[in-house]
Amino acid sequence: MDLGIDGRVALVTGADSGIGLHTAALLLDEGARVVLTDVDAERLEKAAATLDAPADRVLTVAADLTEAGSAERVVAAATERFGAVDVLVHAAGITGAQGLFHEIDEDGWRQTLETDLFAAVRAVRAVIDGMRARGWGRVVLVASEDAVQPYPDELPYCVAKAGVLALVKGLSKTYASEGVLVNAVSPAFIETPMTDAMMDERADENGTSVDEAIRSFLAEERPGMELGRRGRPEEVAAVIGFLVSERASFVNGSNYRVDAGSVQTI
Numbered sequence: 701m702d703l704g705i706d707g708r709v710a711l712v713t714g715a716d717s718g719i720g721l722h723t724a725a726l727l728l729d730e731g732a733r734v735v736l737t738d739v740d741a742e743r744l745e746k747a748a749a750t751l752d753a754p755a756d757r758v759l760t761v762a763a764d765l766t767e768a769g770s771a772e773r774v775v776a777a778a779t780e781r782f783g784a785v786d787v788l789v790h791a792a793g794i795t796g797a798q799g800l801f802h803e804i805d806e807d808g809w810r811q812t813l814e815t816d817l818f819a820a821v822r823a824v825r826a827v828i829d830g831m832r833a834r835g836w837g838r839v840v841l842v843a844s845e846d847a848v849q850p851y852p853d854e855l856p857y858c859v860a861k862a863g864v865l866a867l868v869k870g871l872s873k874t875y876a877s878e879g880v881l882v883n884a885v886s887p888a889f890i891e892t893p894m895t896d897a898m899m900d901e902r903a904d905e906n907g908t909s910v911d912e913a914i915r916s917f918l919a920e921e922r923p924g925m926e927l928g929r930r931g932r933p934e935e936v937a938a939v940i941g942f943l944v945s946e947r948a949s950f951v952n953g954s955n956y957r958v959d960a961g962s963v964q965t966i
């Protein structure tokens with residue numbers, strides 16, 4: 701299937717690893733020009749160097765999206781280099797404050813919401829007027845299964861991701877008539893540095909190997925994941941790639957789950 705995005709300019713946040721990096725790779729394969737952004741300039745450069753793409757179709761701009769003005773700075777650099785931003789894939793995120801509700805202080809809530817919700821607001825704010833002016837845009841915000849199925853030991857993350865879904869739905873109603881389509885993708889337990897860190901910690905706590913930590917996590921914490929394995933970041937990127945494409949021209953305000961069935965309702 702030709703995605704029809706040859707030449708489009710895509711901004712991918714959280715692009716130095718995991719879902720963001722694999723999405724950048726897919727969009728480059730499809731002929732898009734891609735702006736990768738993430739916090740650490742050196743790590744971002746290294747990640748971009750792993751992409752098999754001509755240098756004239758890749759731009760890296762380091763930015764911490766919890767800082768005011770950061771997203772505007774990235775979009776300004778993208779616009780200077782490529783003339784516009786047609787597609788936003790917002791994959792930046794952190795696991796955030798862990799623990800039961802009574803164990804998490806206000807700073808933990810604030811830091812998690814700042815990164816997992818407010819950075820999404822910031823990223824969309826930076827691209828939306830340009831998309832509206834050109835009458836074409838695609839926005840995909842990466843949420844999580846946790847948005848609709850909250851886990852008690854990471855409520856700030858769950859609340860932030862629920863906010864992301866509400867944001868997506870609201871934006872989809874606001875801008876579809878101007879040609880900008882907005883959707884969410886909600887993964888569960890994907891093989892990326894984010895869950896690698898979680899599994900390393902679980903292995904340490906339980907005194908087991910990482911493989912055993914993954915097996916027990918799937919059995920005990922994610923019984924709905926019927927495929928019985930972690931997802932691969934390219935399996936999430938494939939869905940994002942479709943949603944930002946010309947082929948998804950009638951898809952708006954949706955939440956696509958890439959979770960092997962983890963969420964118990966359809």
Ligand code: NAI
Pocket residue numbers: 713714715716717718719720737738739740763764765766790791792793794815819842843844845886887888889890891892893894895
């Ligand atoms: P990852 O850790 O590989 O990628 C997240 C990226 O976001 C990192 O490169 C990180 O540096 C960047 N980031 C963090 N804070 C930032 C900030 N303040 N400014 C700019 N960039 C920042 O993890 P992964 O798994 O690829 O995560 C991508 C998205 O998918 C995240 O939003 C995550 O919440 C979501 N997700 C991941 C799941 C998983 O199982 N891996 C499951 C459900 C959702």
